[in-house]
Amino acid sequence: MPAKSKPVEEKKTFIEEARRKQIIDAALQTIAEQGYTQTSFAEIAKSLGITKGLIAYHFNGKHDLITSAIHTILNRQGAYIRGRVEEETKGSAKLRVYIESSFEYISQNRSQFVALVDLWGSFTSPEEKKAFSDSAYDPCRAHLKKIFRIGVEQKEFGKFDEQSMASVIQGAIDGIMLQWVFDPKAVDLQESSRELSEMFVKRLKKA
Amino acid sequence: MPAKSKPVEEKKTFIEEARRKQIIDAALQTIAEQGYTQTSFAEIAKSLGITKGLIAYHFNGKHDLITSAIHTILNRQGAYIRGRVEEETKGSAKLRVYIESSFEYISQNRSQFVALVDLWGSFTSPEEKKAFSDSAYDPCRAHLKKIFRIGVEQKEFGKFDEQSMASVIQGAIDGIMLQWVFDPKAVDLQESSRELSEMFVKRLKKA
Amino acid sequence: MPAKSKPVEEKKTFIEEARRKQIIDAALQTIAEQGYTQTSFAEIAKSLGITKGLIAYHFNGKHDLITSAIHTILNRQGAYIRGRVEEETKGSAKLRVYIESSFEYISQNRSQFVALVDLWGSFTSPEEKKAFSDSAYDPCRAHLKKIFRIGVEQKEFGKFDEQSMASVIQGAIDGIMLQWVFDPKAVDLQESSRELSEMFVKRLKKA
Amino acid sequence: MPAKSKPVEEKKTFIEEARRKQIIDAALQTIAEQGYTQTSFAEIAKSLGITKGLIAYHFNGKHDLITSAIHTILNRQGAYIRGRVEEETKGSAKLRVYIESSFEYISQNRSQFVALVDLWGSFTSPEEKKAFSDSAYDPCRAHLKKIFRIGVEQKEFGKFDEQSMASVIQGAIDGIMLQWVFDPKAVDLQESSRELSEMFVKRLKKA
DNA sequence: AATGAATGAGCATTCATTCAT
DNA sequence: CATGAATGAATGCTCATTCAT
Numbered sequence: 001m002p003a004k005s006k007p008v009e010e011k012k013t014f015i016e017e018a019r020r021k022q023i024i025d026a027a028l029q030t031i032a033e034q035g036y037t038q039t040s041f042a043e044i045a046k047s048l049g050i051t052k053g054l055i056a057y058h059f060n061g062k063h064d065l066i067t068s069a070i071h072t073i074l075n076r077q078g079a080y081i082r083g084r085v086e087e088e089t090k091g092s093a094k095l096r097v098y099i100e101s102s103f104e105y106i107s108q109n110r111s112q113f114v115a116l117v118d119l120w121g122s123f124t125s126p127e128e129k130k131a132f133s134d135s136a137y138d139p140c141r142a143h144l145k146k147i148f149r150i151g152v153e154q155k156e157f158g159k160f161d162e163q164s165m166a167s168v169i170q171g172a173i174d175g176i177m178l179q180w181v182f183d184p185k186a187v188d189l190q191e192s193s194r195e196l197s198e199m200f201v202k203r204l205k206k207a
Numbered sequence: 208m209p210a211k212s213k214p215v216e217e218k219k220t221f222i223e224e225a226r227r228k229q230i231i232d233a234a235l236q237t238i239a240e241q242g243y244t245q246t247s248f249a250e251i252a253k254s255l256g257i258t259k260g261l262i263a264y265h266f267n268g269k270h271d272l273i274t275s276a277i278h279t280i281l282n283r284q285g286a287y288i289r290g291r292v293e294e295e296t297k298g299s300a301k302l303r304v305y306i307e308s309s310f311e312y313i314s315q316n317r318s319q320f321v322a323l324v325d326l327w328g329s330f331t332s333p334e335e336k337k338a339f340s341d342s343a344y345d346p347c348r349a350h351l352k353k354i355f356r357i358g359v360e361q362k363e364f365g366k367f368d369e370q371s372m373a374s375v376i377q378g379a380i381d382g383i384m385l386q387w388v389f390d391p392k393a394v395d396l397q398e399s400s401r402e403l404s405e406m407f408v409k410r411l412k413k414a
Numbered sequence: 415m416p417a418k419s420k421p422v423e424e425k426k427t428f429i430e431e432a433r434r435k436q437i438i439d440a441a442l443q444t445i446a447e448q449g450y451t452q453t454s455f456a457e458i459a460k461s462l463g464i465t466k467g468l469i470a471y472h473f474n475g476k477h478d479l480i481t482s483a484i485h486t487i488l489n490r491q492g493a494y495i496r497g498r499v500e501e502e503t504k505g506s507a508k509l510r511v512y513i514e515s516s517f518e519y520i521s522q523n524r525s526q527f528v529a530l531v532d533l534w535g536s537f538t539s540p541e542e543k544k545a546f547s548d549s550a551y552d553p554c555r556a557h558l559k560k561i562f563r564i565g566v567e568q569k570e571f572g573k574f575d576e577q578s579m580a581s582v583i584q585g586a587i588d589g590i591m592l593q594w595v596f597d598p599k600a601v602d603l604q605e606s607s608r609e610l611s612e613m614f615v616k617r618l619k620k621a
Numbered sequence: 622m623p624a625k626s627k628p629v630e631e632k633k634t635f636i637e638e639a640r641r642k643q644i645i646d647a648a649l650q651t652i653a654e655q656g657y658t659q660t661s662f663a664e665i666a667k668s669l670g671i672t673k674g675l676i677a678y679h680f681n682g683k684h685d686l687i688t689s690a691i692h693t694i695l696n697r698q699g700a701y702i703r704g705r706v707e708e709e710t711k712g713s714a715k716l717r718v719y720i721e722s723s724f725e726y727i728s729q730n731r732s733q734f735v736a737l738v739d740l741w742g743s744f745t746s747p748e749e750k751k752a753f754s755d756s757a758y759d760p761c762r763a764h765l766k767k768i769f770r771i772g773v774e775q776k777e778f779g780k781f782d783e784q785s786m787a788s789v790i791q792g793a794i795d796g797i798m799l800q801w802v803f804d805p806k807a808v809d810l811q812e813s814s815r816e817l818s819e820m821f822v823k824r825l826k827k828a
Numbered sequence: 829a830a831t832g833a834a835t836g837a838g839c840a841t842t843c844a845t846t847c848a849t
Numbered sequence: 850c851a852t853g854a855a856t857g858a859a860t861g862c863t864c865a866t867t868c869a870t
Binding site: 662676677682683 | 863864865866867868
């Protein structure tokens with residue numbers, strides 16, 4: 001009876017996904033508040049009023065949970081930025097919005113980035129670090145390169161090394177975010193955002 | 208006879224400090240290789256051929272060890288950069304060297320920075336994060352501001368917000384370092400170094 | 415259907431409580447045999463054929479375990495004595511039975527009192543000592559005072575300081591128990607019991 | 622040169638004994654303040670401004686130290702009581718003074734008895750418990766029996782079981798001391814002393 | 829006589845994970 | 850789906866003890 005089992009499966013998947021999302025959000029919250037090393041399944045479960053067994057049921061171990069959590073953060077931020085960038089047509093405007101919307105999202109979702117910085121330490125082997133790099137930075141750099149090409153096609157941008165420039169722009173955003181994670185009062189996110197977007201747009205424009 | 212008591216004191220300090228340095232270096236190495244969460248006293252001790260009890264004897268607990276390790280990294284890098292910057296006299300040259308020597312030191316001491324990124328996650332409370340920020344970023348930003356003022360006094364640099372510019376420069380360095388920690392092949396440290404130093408010197412110079 | 419939920423709750427509590435009781439009894443046995451300082455979770459677990467993790471699961475740390483163990487001893491003895499005293503009506507008979515049933519219970523549960531003497535040393539701070547005093551001696555002295563008042567109301571007992579007399583009677587019982595714990599052959603519990611009950615009854619009776 | 626070496630040896634023994642006494646007193650103080658389980662060689666050494674290696678040098682291990690400490694307490698108390706009892710000639714007076722001087726010494730040396738109660742838990746095997754009983758209680762009971770015999774010879778005391786009566790008297794003293802150790806406010810030492818001495822003298826006197 | 833570096837065994841505790849219900 | 854009892858391995862840490870100096 002495949003016809004019968006299908007709806008059941010779909011329903012399972014729905015609840016399943018809702019639970020996963022719920023658990024991931026609770027995990028991020030707990031990590032942001034108490035730090036990654038202090039965050040156990042028991043702690044997350046307690047904050048949700050469920051048992052830790054249930055977390056183990058929905059995730060294939062701790063590694064799965066934190067991997068999912070990291071991807072959730074990156075996907076949400078990526079979706080937000082992409083949406084904002086698509087509203088613009090000119091390359092320079094797209095770049096400006098890429099940088100500024102990055103900071104917007106960061107400033108509005110502090111706990112996620114506090115958690116993210118903590119989670120960087122959860123990759124033990126070079127392979128895991130590389131995998132994280134691929135899934136976290138590569139899409140960003142690819143997005144930036146796409147923007148570059150649009151600017152070049154529009155004869156707005158000059159010549160420069162795309163890969164390095166993408167790394168530099170993304171690095172500048174992340175490095176400021178990092179300082180802000182450790183001490184939100186130490187860095188003015190809005191001022192930094194303006195400074196960076198202005199500087200990089202000027203840098204990329206044809207002489 | 209103060210002359211006699213001195214050598215005794217030095218010897219005491221010498222063995223103690225040599226051990227601490229030895230343990231810190233082994234800890235950094237192990238953290239870089241296996242990740243912070245996988246790095247136990249037992250692991251560090253094994254890599255040194257000593258017992259874990261000895262680590263507990265020389266450090267006031269794990270917190271003391273990793274705090275000392277972080278400060279060691281930052282002090283070494285700070286000393287290196289300061290030495291290089293002092294060789295220059297012009298503000299623009301100082302800034303250029305600040306950025307380039309930062310990357311030089313980073314590229315020559317990879318494992319220390321791999322460890323550092325892991326150790327960021329070891330600060331659990333906002334207070335600890337703030338304390339790290341104070342001891343790690345404040346001195347960097349202060350150094351940069353000093354360079355700014357020299358450039359301004361020499362009528363080389365124009366007007367800009369010092370605190371924000373310091374955050375932005377340091378952030379750009381750190382953000383690129385971060386990408387390079389996760390995947391050394393993904394980012395060209397030398398090219399990024401050149402790009403950043405050129406861009407920031409141009410940005411700060413009087414119009 | 416409250417009738418249905420009740421058994422579920424009882425079963426939960428039942429397993430939990432059964433385990434706690436089992437662990438407490440094993441702990442008392444082990445303490446009596448090997449001494450408190452030699453009694454580790456591992457030792458208790460081994461004697462039960464369970465893992466030490468399970469003890470940590472059912473008790474909130476070692477302090478919780480030994481506190482529960484002490485209360486178990488005192489509650490059991492208290493319940494036994496109270497039951498025996500209630501069978502009597504006359505004040506003098508109640509007092510006699512209080513003393514004699516104390517010794518009866520002690521002599522029939524040696525290991526519990528061997529453990530108890532060991533556990534006295536587990537209270538480190540004056541506050542903990544005071545708390546133990548409140549929960550261990552206060553109820554005994556209160557019970558004795560209640561007996562005194564019954565004897566006075568029945569015009570059997572004369573005048574005396576209640577608090578001091580309660581301390582003295584309880585102290586005499588405990589002090590003999592203590593000698594018997596260190597060397598069961600050195601003191602004749604039955605003879606001491608008779609001597610004390612006779613002496614105190616005579617002391618309290620009206621001249 | 623035996624004449625020369627002798628004084629040196631004596632001096633060594635003198636220093637040796639002075640150190641042992643100093644360490645024992647520091648140990649008792651620390652145990653009374655922090656509890657036996659919290660009292661390490663390091664703790665004792667710190668309170669004296671010496672190193673823990675020195676304690677190990679002067680004592681044959683921890684067992685030796687605490688055994689010596691216990692004997693010190695008991696010897697001091699025993700000497701005090703014996704001195705006071707010898708001043709009396711009549712059996713009843715001797716008994717009265719035995720009890721009262723016991724409480725006097727206890728009340729004036731609280732920390733020693735707080736430590737003693739803690740140290741009871743340091744005897745792990747029945748053999749050690751028995752040995753403690755022999756060295757602690759036997760002399761007390763022997764002393765009491767000697768007093769009994771004097772009273773009997775003086776035709777003051779009647780007939781009773783000596784061993785049991787000695788246990789009961791010593792037990793009553795110790796039991797009250799015990800309550801006072803846990804909470805000094807819960808029991809009036811002087812009133813208890815008077816009550817006990819009066820009661821036991823009356824009990825032993827010929828009808 | 830005294831130090832302090834070093835050991836090594838032992839400890840309570842934490843925690844992801846498993847599994848019967 | 851969900852529970853919670855149970856596991857077992859790992860961890861930081863304590864501490865008496867040893868020993869070269």
